[in-house]
Amino acid sequence: MSYCVNCGVELDASAQKCPLCNTPVWNPGELEKQVSGKDAMPPFPREKSQVETANRKDFGLLMSMVVLATAATCGILNALVFRGTLWSLSVIGACAVLWVILIPVMIYTKQSIYVSLLYDGIVVVLYLYILTFQVGSREWFFGLGLPITALVTFITEVFTVCVCRLPRSFLTVSLYLFTGAGLLCLGLEMLIDWYLMGEIALSWSAVVLTVCAILDIALITMLSRRRLRNEVRRRLHF
Amino acid sequence: MLGNAVSYVGELNMENTGNKQNKENKYKRRKAQRRDWYQLDLSAIVYPTLQRRDFSSVYRLSVLLKEEVRPDVLQQALDMTLPRFPTYKAAIRKGLFWRYLEPNDRPGPFVQEDVKNPCQPMYFKANNRYLVRVYYFRNRIALEAHHSLGDGTGGMCVLMTLTATYLRLLGHEGIENGGFVLDINEAPDEEELEDAYMRYANARVCPPRLEEKAYRVRGTAEPFYTLNIIDGIMSVSEVMAAAKRYGATITEYLNAVLLYALMTKQEEEHRARQRPVKIAMPVNLRRFFPSITLRNFITMIFPGIDPRLGDYTFEEIVQQVHNYMRYYINEKLLRGDITTNAATQRNPFIRVVPLFIKDFVVRLFYTKVQDRNSSAGLTNMGALKVPEGMKACIDRFDIYMGQPFSRRTNCAIISFEDVLTINFASSIIEADVERYFFRRLVKDGIHVKIESNRD
Structure with a gap:
């Protein structure tokens, strides 16, 4: 004792x-x-245990089979019954997009969010490429579809890195969001202008960018001045 | 506190022997049998909304027997006992506007060997959707239950009935039903499954609640999956003698000791701005409003002191708690409190709001207001009475309020015969509050034995 x-x-x-x-x-x-340590029986067990997680793999398997069956059925129907156009490609592509989006949710939950976003971008590009077979032209794909998807994927990845790796608060997330939105609009208009007119003439995106820049400057000022930041938090607390 | 509830349950069981009432009860029981889903009670609505990856509102009750537990017999006892408690043999489901419980006929729950880190999060879709876990470790049987199923009284009924069944299977004779031990061959009474809040939330006014941010313990968070436990085991008579010296009951005295520990901790931190020190303490409403419900039927009170008003001596803290309890714990104020709580749920405009919006609002309210309203939690189950035939087989009981929602300490008290157990559960590394608490008890002449799962 x-x-x-x-x-x-x-x-x-x-x-x-x-x-x-x-x-x-x-x-x-x-x-x-x-x-x-003889005769010393601890009052509590020594082994720790892990939380039992919900088994979503079965549901993931079910969803995968449903998506696969839809794609296969449409492919067969297109090949044997409704043969006019390659309409089944768009359905098969949509199924592929859905399945890739479902991977981190149901099939492999440990997948990094960055990898998931990258896969999502790639599968959307592939889907758009599949659509070119239906439309009969690839110009829009290389001029608009591919660059816009790449731009959206890149900005989403950068936004996610900022939110996950940098200090996170209501103000900082707003800063990342406005910066991302401004750059996205700018990029979109530049790509659209280049594709349609062969030159870049900024109009609406300049307005959006200006608004975002003003908001960003206001947010940066709030973040850099503690007194101001506290005042804003006090007034906007919920 | 709970002792009264136990005796009340016992009295009700005895009263039900009349013929007329028997017929009525049979009808009620048949009705209870037919139900295939249960609305969540007023308190239970909140707990699932607070569910996070690393947090569930899970509490733990355990009984220490005098002989080693046999898992095979315990499993058999569990299989026999749980159908008697339909709201515990249930799964939680989402509706469009509210969650609800539905009977769960999947295999399980299965008894498992106890772990070092109890009260782990309980995911609704895991464990075959069961919201109870039963553990064994040497001579201990532990029951963990999600708070959305019921409160400590309901959980204790399940544990005691399970223990009684287990002991009977081992051949122990003379274990009568009564009190917390229910008859497993009897169908559940409709009243055991009712939402008793709604029966008594009938005050003519909804008193407003005074809410003020309380002091919050600053501590270093332990990694996920860690729950630090410190048990203090002492003699009821020694604690009662100490409480009497201050002119208080055991609950008031231990409340005051916890307030003193929190106040000392706040002083040690040398904060520029002090805050009131308050304890969130559940009150068992069965003491005031006759009910044999096994679901939640508690309300919170917040005894506290405000160090900004001046320095408190320990005697003054005891006096403050004593007066607070005398003023707040009465049928009228408690009825007003549950009426205020029920008003939100009864509001037709709130009822039609989709569940995900309700979840968002409730979680926000709890995080920003309710959780900041107290510095620690304390519950006292009181003196537990068991059937005479079981007394010889039981050493003591333990109760844990489970993982705190924010970084703080929860304290739970229970006594059996002359053994009083104070169980602290926290998810922070520092044990300052516990240290100040137990040192105060030692200073008051109480012999304390400490057990812990800390390394």
Whole structure:
């Protein structure tokens, strides 16, 4: 029987130190037992356990089979019954997009968000490329579809990195969001102008960019001045 | 507190022997049998909305027997016992406007060997959708239940009935039903499954609540999956003698000790701005409003002190808690409190709001207001009474309020015969509050034995 010299409480025979103040237990009468740990039955188990997670794999498998069956059925129908155009390609492409989006949700939940976003971008590009077979022209794909998807994917990845890796608060997330929105509009108009007119003449995106820039400057000022930041938090707290 | 509830449950069981009432009860029970879903009670609505990846409102009750537990027999006892408690053999489901419980006939729950880190998050779709877990470790049987199923009284009924069934299977004779031990061969009473709040939320006014941010313990968060436990085991008579010296009951005295520990912790932190120190304490409403419900039937009170008004001696803290309890714990004010709580749920405009919006609003309210309203949680289950035949088999009981929603300490008290157990559960590394708490008890002449799962 040992007592903590600081707290005055009796300690369990297995205790190596007082759980309240971390003072080591040193009982001259039971030194041998303490060193060897003999007869010391801890009151709690030593093994930790993990939380049992919900098994979504079955649902993931079901969804995968449904998506696969839809794609296969449409392909067969297109090949054997409704043969006029390659309409099934758009359905098959849509199924592929849906499946890739479902991967991190149901099939492989540990997948990094950056990899998931990259896969999403790639599968959308592939889907758009498939559509070119239906439309009969690839010019729009290389001029608009591919660059816009690449731009959206890139900006989303950068936004996600900022939110996950940099300090996160209501103000900083707003800053990332406005910056991303401004750059996205700018990029979209530049790509559209270049594709349609062969030159870049900014109009509406300049307005959006200006508004976003003003908001960004206001947010940066708030973030850099603690007094101002606290004032805003106080007034806008919820 | 709970002792009264137990005796009340016992009295009700005895009263039900009349013929007329028997017929009525049979009708009620048949009705209870037919139900295939249950609305969540007023308190239970809140708990699922607070569910996070690393948090569930799970509490734990355990009984320490005098002999080693046999898992195979325990599983058999569990299989026999749980159907008696339809709201515990249930799964939680989402509706468009509210969540609800539905009977769960999947295999399980299965008894499992206890772990070092109890009260882990309980995901609704895991564990075959069961919201109860049963553990064994040497001579301990532990029950963990999600708070949306019921409160400590309901959980204790399940644990005690399970323990009684287990002991009977082992051949122990003379274990009568009564109190917390229910008859497993009897169909559940309709009243056991009712939302008792709605029966008593009938005050003519909804008293407003005074809410003020309380002091919050600053601590270093433990990694996910860690729950630090410190149990203090002591003699009821010693604690009662100490409480009497201050002219208080055991609950008031232990409340005051916890307030003193929190106040000392705040002083040690040398904060520029002090805050009131308050404790969130559930009150068992069965003491005031006759009900044998096994679901939630508690309300919170917040005894506290405000160090900004001046320095408190320990005697003054005890006096403050004593007066607070005398003023707030009465049928009228408690009825007003549950009426205020029920008003939100009864509002037709709120009822038609989709569940995801309700979830968002409730979570926001809880995080920004309710959780900041107290510095720690404390519950006292009181003196537990068990059937005479079981007494010889039981060493003591433990109760844990589970993982705190924010970084703080929760304290739960329970006593059996002359053994009083104070169980602290926290998810922070520092044990300052616990240290100040137990040192105060030692200073008041109480012999305390400490057990912990900390390394």
